[in-house]
Amino acid sequence: MPLHYFIWNGTNTQDKHIQVANRVPVVRPEERVQHVTIPGRVGELTVTEGDQIYNSYIQTAEVAVDGKANVHEAENWLKGEGLITFDTEPNRQQKARIIGAVTLDKHSKNMDRYSASVQFYCEPVKSDPDEEDIEVTESGATITNPGDLNAYPLIKITGSGQITLSCGGNVLTIPECTSGWTVDCENEWILNGSTPLGGVCSGAFPVFVPGVNTLAFTGSITKLEITPRFRYL
Numbered sequence: 001m002p003l004h005y006f007i008w009n010g011t012n013t014q015d016k017h018i019q020v021a022n023r024v025p026v027v028r029p030e031e032r033v034q035h036v037t038i039p040g041r042v043g044e045l046t047v048t049e050g051d052q053i054y055n056s057y058i059q060t061a062e063v064a065v066d067g068k069a070n071v072h073e074a075e076n077w078l079k080g081e082g083l084i085t086f087d088t089e090p091n092r093q094q095k096a097r098i099i100g101a102v103t104l105d106k107h108s109k110n111m112d113r114y115s116a117s118v119q120f121y122c123e124p125v126k127s128d129p130d131e132e133d134i135e136v137t138e139s140g141a142t143i144t145n146p147g148d149l150n151a152y153p154l155i156k157i158t159g160s161g162q163i164t165l166s167c168g169g170n171v172l173t174i175p176e177c178t179s180g181w182t183v184d185c186e187n188e189w190i191l192n193g194s195t196p197l198g199g200v201c202s203g204a205f206p207v208f209v210p211g212v213n214t215l216a217f218t219g220s221i222t223k224l225e226i227t228p229r230f231r232y233l
Contacts, residue, residue: 003019003020004020004021004022004023004024004087005020005087006020006024006061006084006085006086006087007084007085007093008077008078008082008083008084009082009083010083011077013063016073016074016077017065017066017070018063018064018065018074019063019064019065019066020061020062020063020087021062021063021064021115022060022061022062023087023088024059024060024061024086024087024088025059025088026088026089027057027059027122028233029054029055029056029057029124029125029233030054030055030057031048031053031054031055032048032049032050032053032054032055033046033047033048033049034046034047034049035047052149052150054124054125054233055124056121056122056123056124057121057122057124058099058119058120058121058122059084059086059096059119059120059122060117060118060119060120061086061117061118061120062115062116062117062118063078063104063115063116063117063118064107064113064114064115065104065113065114065115066112066113066114067112068112068114071104071114074104075102075103075104078098078102078118079098079102080097080098081095081096081097081098082095082096083095083096083129084096084120084122085129089126091128091129091130092126092127092128092129092232093126093127093128093129094122094123094124094125094126094127095122095123096120096121096122096123097120097121098118098119098120098121099119099120099121100119102116102118103116104116124233125149125231125232125233126231126232126233127229127230127231127232128230128232131227131228131229131230133225133226133227133228134225134226134228135223135224135225135226136215136223136224136226137222137223137224139215139216139217139218139221140214140215140216141214141215142212142213142214142215143167143208143212143213143214143215143226143228144211144212144213145208145209145210145211145212145213145228145230146210146230147210147230147231147232148210148231148232148233149210149231149232149233150168150207150208150209150210150231151207151208151228151229151230151231152185152186152205152207152208152229153183153185153186153206153208153226153227153228153229154182154183154184154185154186154226154227154229155182155183155185155206155224155225155226155227156180156181156182156183156224156225156226157177157179157180157181157182157183157221157223157224158179158180158221158222158223158224158225159177159179159219159220159221159222159223160177160178160179160220161176161177161219161220162174162175162176162177162219163177163217163218163219163220163221164203164217164218164219165183165206165215165216165217165224166206166215166216166217167206167207167208167213167214167215167216168206168207168208168209168213169207170203170204170205170206170207171203171204172201172202172203172204172205172206173201173202173203174190174200174201175200175201175202176200177219178192180192180193181197183205183206184196185205185206185207186229188205208228208230
């Protein structure tokens with residue numbers, strides 16, 4: 001039987017000499033809803049908090065370490081927040097934080113083996129760790145979103161002057177663009193390097209809906225370099 005593993009912040013448990021005993025399940029997150037009781041009405045009214053809003057959840061991995069000398073290193077590694085990939089979904093990663101104490105107790109008095117339960121508080125949306133950037137040089141290019149949810153890309157612009165970007169029914173206008181600016185559609189920022197610029201655009205930021213999208217633009221754009229940020233459940 002193949003060994004289970006997880007990858008925490010880019011490092012595999014196998015590289016840390018940590019064994020994972022259990023198969024961590026693949027979870028479909030719970031949609032965030034409220035159940036409202038209305039006097040005189042049979043049953044309850046279910047109200048969603050918003051479109052594509054889901055709850056975080058806990059995943060538990062049972063780990064073991066051989067040798068007391070390795071315990072301290074393992075406990076120092078298994079902390080904080082970052083990105084987690086479980087072997088049950090090797091092409092997905094998600095943001096998570098390790099919660100609770102990670103205490104490696106001796107498994108048996110006759111064995112130099114220590115075990116613990118590690119709890120990951122996982123955000124519900126996953127991404128592809130091997131996702132590649134997309135380069136667009138012509139208006140009207142089609143981009144297919146293979147994910148389950150809307151994606152809010154990062155778009156680096158080569159060009160200048162007044163430009164518009166449109167996709168997913170949204171149109172964004174930048175009256176005076178400079179080559180090298182980046183459109184962060186998730187945070188709704190225009191960035192000059194890593195610095196957000198205020199008051200330089202109008203309209204709605206482009207979005208890639210699941211399925212086929214058409215990305216159009218006007219103005220003196222010669223190239224768009226896109227990190228699509230496709231999202232999966």
